[in-house]
Amino acid sequence: MRAWLVIVPVVLVTLVGIPLQWLSLALRLPTRRTLPVLYHRIVLALVGVRVRVVGAPAAVRPLLILANHASWLDIPVLGGRLPLCFVAKSEVARWPGIGLLAKLQRTIFVDRSSRTATGRVAGEMAARMNDGDPVVLFAEGTSSDGNRVLPFRSALIGAARLSLGEAAGPAATIQPLAIAYVGFAGLPLGRAGRPRLAWYGDMDLAPHLMEVLRRGGVEVELRFGETLAAGGRKAAAQEAERAVRALLAQALTGRPGSGISCGI
Template structure:
């Protein structure tokens, strides 16, 4: 029965893709406004067909420009987040060459990053800054890789520099950066423990085809999406302090979601947040 469900899901999703892919290709080529909405529609249909139930806490910031800094456990994260609102992703350059996934990423106007060439980081950050300035909400999986779904890895600060670049030198302008936690809580309506969470997580040397089949076959996932408070970033903001603040915020949200308990923030988090805001204010005053 599970195999039949998986085959039907794949067939239906293929039919939807055959309709939406040509439309999105035309929209991107002609730079039509609908290019931001068609991927969102695809992700909403995909989550519904697979049986992914999303439980949101908080809401995405309405402010623009907006950079969303999230944790990352699986390729499923992309469909989950993509179903919430029109947005685009920042991904490693290898993704562009993946079968099917690479095509979808390009059609969603993903910005690709070559992590082996640090000299290109500034150029990529500028590209992201331009997209944000144009009103695109950009999603950065700030760990730089995926994990087993039971933790949050250290965030990397390099591409968060895109936020300060997008802010520009005008102190009146600013960019919003919002932490986002994605946590897999349940499978078939039952709580998902540490042992079963890697069923959803895709990391290390896992084979993509087998993992895809497993998700289509079993599905029925409960995902908690927790939005943190957006932070206003200026050109003078210290991106490393910002990175530590976002990492601790996402970790606190993720641990709360996995334990299904209230968010616990420690004194160190409050100190980190106050350090971020005080440093930003001091630097801004010094440059005035």
């Protein structure tokens, strides 16, 4: 019953939001950035997601945020914090419903099977960052079980920063970010329970989605790290990976930090 009590208002909010965001994009209105933030916050409130933030997004621009990836919930959790753009695999654009929402979010799609796609995607990332939008790259290239950080891929990191340089703009500042799922259905999550919230591997989306909607009570911690010094693509990827691993470990072990708790 709870799942349907969540689904109905989410669908209604989505149906109202789609034409508003489409119009905002078509006319390049400032609301093209702010409407997705409002939408994600409403969805998080309806689903029952509580977010604790430690640190803050860097104010400097252009900004490239490198994060770990554990669940479809990562999108509304991050999208509800500030206006930003995501980088996603091209298959997402073809998913019913979700693909449309991703396009309205101004997501940048990358075809990982194409060797020529990196340059095009990097150019899009550079254009968004030069326009003032932080870009979020899930640098592992896939999602994990929420307990660990997979190796970061360096290709898009280096290509995006190179594209910024070719555009005669400043190099992008890199900020590491850890997304940690620490509670579910009113109970703290340990190593064995955390994969219940993670969506990874060959898991089907619909059953996982319904389980989350049925239970609610999701607690997430975002830990923003210090910005990283400029360097080559491999060095930048390795340094960001180490930082995200450390931030995730701190969040999962409950190490103290100056954070702000909120209901969204």
